[in-house]
Amino acid sequence: MTVLIQAEGASVVHRVGPILSRQRLVALHPIDITIARGECLGLVGESGSGKSTLGSLLIGRQRPTTGLVRFEGLPLHKLGRQARSGRFGAVLQQPKFSLNPMLSVGDSLLEPLAILGQRPSGAQARRVLGESLERVGLPGEMQDRRPHQLSGGQRQRVSIARALISRPDFVLFDEAVSALDVSVQAQVLNLIRRLQKSDGFSALFISHDLAATRYICDRIAVLYAGRLMELGPAEAFYRPAHNPYSRGLQAASGLLDDQDAELRLDSKSLPQSGCALAPRCPQQKAICREREPPLLGQTHLSRCHFDAVPNATLLSGQRQEASRCDT
Numbered sequence: 127m128t129v130l131i132q133a134e135g136a137s138v139v140h141r142v143g144p145i146l147s148r149q150r151l152v153a154l155h156p157i158d159i160t161i162a163r164g165e166c167l168g169l170v171g172e173s174g175s176g177k178s179t180l181g182s183l184l185i186g187r188q189r190p191t192t193g194l195v196r197f198e199g200l201p202l203h204k205l206g207r208q209a210r211s212g213r214f215g216a217v218l219q220q221p222k223f224s225l226n227p228m229l230s231v232g233d234s235l236l237e238p239l240a241i242l243g244q245r246p247s248g249a250q251a252r253r254v255l256g257e258s259l260e261r262v263g264l265p266g267e268m269q270d271r272r273p274h275q276l277s278g279g280q281r282q283r284v285s286i287a288r289a290l291i292s293r294p295d296f297v298l299f300d301e302a303v304s305a306l307d308v309s310v311q312a313q314v315l316n317l318i319r320r321l322q323k324s325d326g327f328s329a330l331f332i333s334h335d336l337a338a339t340r341y342i343c344d345r346i347a348v349l350y351a352g353r354l355m356e357l358g359p360a361e362a363f364y365r366p367a368h369n370p371y372s373r374g375l376q377a378a379s380g381l382l383d384d385q386d387a388e389l390r391l392d393s394k395s396l397p398q399s400g401c402a403l404a405p406r407c408p409q410q411k412a413i414c415r416e417r418e419p420p421l422l423g424q425t426h427l428s429r430c431h432f433d434a435v436p437n438a439t440l441l442s443g444q445r446q447e448a449s450r451c452d453t
């Protein structure tokens with residue numbers, strides 16, 4: 127396994143509120159995570175859990191407040207905009223907004239190549255565009271259309287073609303299928319899966335939908351309130367997950383028939399100390415309100431005082447990171 131992207135204690139803290147009474151908002155607590163070359167990593171969690179924040183760190187759209195993100199071993203922020211735009215692609219939620227309404231599909235597709243100084247013209251451009259559209263299951267003639275002349279599914283296919291046209295090493299899919307009709311979602315999911323396997327790019331697939339995520343990804347990371355709660359192979363999410371938060375997500379999405387796994391919905395406020403999940407956790411005990419559990423495990427990590435993780439070992443640095451940024 128070759129590591130492509132690595133976050134080392136990367137956190138994001140925002141300052142919110144009026145100038146005189148600014149508050150710290152920790153969108154992402156320090157996280158250590160890697161994405162291997164050719165790997166598809168899934169990222170799930172409720173709204174506001176920090177998924178898009180982590181995604182934008184990993185493609186270098188945002189710099190961490192603490193820690194570092196590395197790309198092929200080098201600090202990502204040292205990669206210039208041009209290098210980044212050639213090696214990273216992104217497909218975001220709203221196909222309506224991800225394409226410029228003033229440009230034809232063809233011109234939108236050529237933009238990333240123009241940034242790289244590789245913009246083809248004339249017959250060569252039509253050929254490149256035709257091939258690029260056909261790879262995502264659209265007819266080549268669609269290059270002459272405007273975004274408003276396409277359906278939501280077609281627009282999202284064009285966004286995928288645009289993200290892939292420079293043959294990137296890493297592609298962020300942030301809720302890329304969430305805005306589509308269910309039947310179209312399945313087609314676009316299959317397309318992403320097929321292209322990811324055939325082209326071999328690494329991907330971060332962000333979704334609220336655990337079923338879609340486990341279908342498409344190799345590993346899954348679960349975030350809650352900006353903390354990594356569980357990280358394990360996708361197969362593990364076809365069984366009751368290790369972490370009570372992940373089991374709560376499984377129960378909420380009908381993938382686990384266990385009333386005891388359901389999370390409390392009436393108490394979403396974060397506690398001052400202990401485990402962030404404690405007020406909502408169906409299995410919380412006194413220690414959960416007192417001490418933040420560390421992230422334990424080797425290939426399968428989970429953050430819970432009562433996890434049944436075999437041969438659990440503490441990841442180096444996690445304990446310091448957890449206490450350093452305990453806000």
Ligand SMILES: Nc1ncnc2c1ncn2[C@@H]1O[C@H](COP(=O)(O)OP(=O)(O)OP(=O)(O)O)[C@@H](O)[C@H]1O
Pocket residue numbers: 140141142151152153171172173174175176177178179180
């Ligand atoms: N620019 C910002 N300024 C202040 N707070 C922010 C900013 N961007 C994000 N946040 C906060 O950071 C937290 C994480 O946001 P993020 O967008 O990463 O969540 P998410 O998991 O992607 O949610 P969703 O599923 O709704 O897209 C939220 O509490 C959000 O309000």
Ligand SMILES: [Mg+2]
Pocket residue numbers: 177178179300
């Ligand atoms: Mg988001």
